[in-house]
Amino acid sequence: xxxxxxxxxxxxxxxxxxxxxxxxxxxxxxxxxxxxxxxxxxxxxxxxxxxxxxxxxxxxxxxxxxxxxxxxxxxxxxxxxxxxxxxxxxxxxxxxxxxxxxxxxxxxxxxxxxxxxxxxxxxxxxxxxxxxxxxxxxxxxxxxxxxxxxxxxxxxxxxxxxxxxxxxxxxxxxxxxxxxxxxxxxxxxxxxxxxxxxxxxxxxxxxxxxxxxxxxxxxxxxxxxxxxxxxxxxxxxxxxxxxxxxxxxxxxxxxxxxxxxxxxxxxx
Numbered sequence: 001x002x003x004x005x006x007x008x009x010x011x012x013x014x015x016x017x018x019x020x021x022x023x024x025x026x027x028x029x030x031x032x033x034x035x036x037x038x039x040x041x042x043x044x045x046x047x048x049x050x051x052x053x054x055x056x057x058x059x060x061x062x063x064x065x066x067x068x069x070x071x072x073x074x075x076x077x078x079x080x081x082x083x084x085x086x087x088x089x090x091x092x093x094x095x096x097x098x099x100x101x102x103x104x105x106x107x108x109x110x111x112x113x114x115x116x117x118x119x120x121x122x123x124x125x126x127x128x129x130x131x132x133x134x135x136x137x138x139x140x141x142x143x144x145x146x147x148x149x150x151x152x153x154x155x156x157x158x159x160x161x162x163x164x165x166x167x168x169x170x171x172x173x174x175x176x177x178x179x180x181x182x183x184x185x186x187x188x189x190x191x192x193x194x195x196x197x198x199x200x201x202x203x204x205x206x207x208x209x210x211x212x213x214x215x216x217x218x219x220x221x222x223x224x225x226x227x228x229x230x231x232x233x234x235x236x237x238x239x240x241x242x243x244x245x246x247x248x249x250x251x252x253x254x255x256x257x258x259x260x261x262x263x264x265x266x267x268x
Contacts, residue, residue, distance in 0.1 A: 015079025018043055018172040018203040019064060024073030026056070026063050033059050035226050037073065046194050047205045048218035048234070052247050055225040057207040058094065061174045065091060077172065090170035092161050092178050100150045106160045107132045107145040113167035135163040140189055155186035162193060173197060173204045180209065191217060214238055 013020035017040045024037035034056040041047055049057045062068045064075050066082050077085035090113070110132035136142045139159040141152075149157060158178060165173055178190055194204050194217070208214060214221060214234065221237050223229040223246040230242045 013040055013076070015076070016043065017041055018078060019205065020076045020079070021064070022074045024063060024075060025071040026059055026068065027071045032071075032226065034063065037228055039222065039228055039231060041203065041205055041222075042220065043203050044198060044201050045203055045220040046198055046218045047203070047220045047222065048208045048214050049205060049222050049224055050208055050211070050214055050238075050246070051224035051229075055246075057224055058176050060224065061091075061176050061205070061207060064174060065089065087168070088171045090165035090168045090173040092158075092165050092173070092175040094176045095154065095157060095161075095180065097176075098157075098161070100157060102150075103148060105146050105148055106136060106141065106152065106156075106163075109149060109160050110135055110163045110167050113164035132163070132167060135167045136160070138166065139163045139193065153183075154181055155183040158182050158186055159189065162190065166193075171202055173202065175204065175206045177207045177209060179213075211243070 013022055019039070019041040021037050021039045024034055024039075025032060026034040037060070049060065051057055059068065063070050064077075064082065075082065077088060082089065107129060111128050114128055114131065133142055133145050136145050136159075139162055141156055141159050141163075144152060144156060149160060152160065162175075162178065165175075179187055182190070194206070197204055206218070208217070215238055218234050220232065221234045222231040223237060223242055225246050225248070229246045230237045
């Protein structure tokens, strides 16, 4: 594939895809973290990004949102650069990357998701706060709307950021390990929410670390270890052979992978 002279992606990357990546390389201190990534994410799917620690999963999401520089490559959201399509993208960051001591309420955090509609430097109106409260109700923590985020549990904090992403009313959601270190009730709530978004025709790309639930949660998967090992429908891609290539023969992980594949087949 070649990048054309007008700086657009090769035509084989369709502008109808929520995400199209061509020849992406990201390096830290001259050491590649992602290398030669070529990937199209189809619309209306629940997509799991799966791979070992250090595989570049979070880096991939950050590169897609221009949060980190890239050494080479093109990334398009529905055929345009991210900066032109911000309003179409909802983002749920890793909880560890958030300053939870910042003095702000859950409702205020959710209202931040509407700033592009409200307008920067414009005041948040009563209707926006009401919308934020409704979204918090939807994720099951409306009663905590006025609680400072530092006073919330880990699962409640995660729900706040899910609510903020929902308030954006995006078409394409990128979530960086939303299931990490949450309670069982929050995990079920996230799964329900993902399916609601899919039913609305929206696309969710989720960094995920629990191999045992991949086949249950996602209908499309990207196996990543610096490069894309394999990407496609979960039933085709999430196999022991492909997981061995992705995880490099680490026995404990491969045992878990074998169990995950077996579970995935039993769900069919």
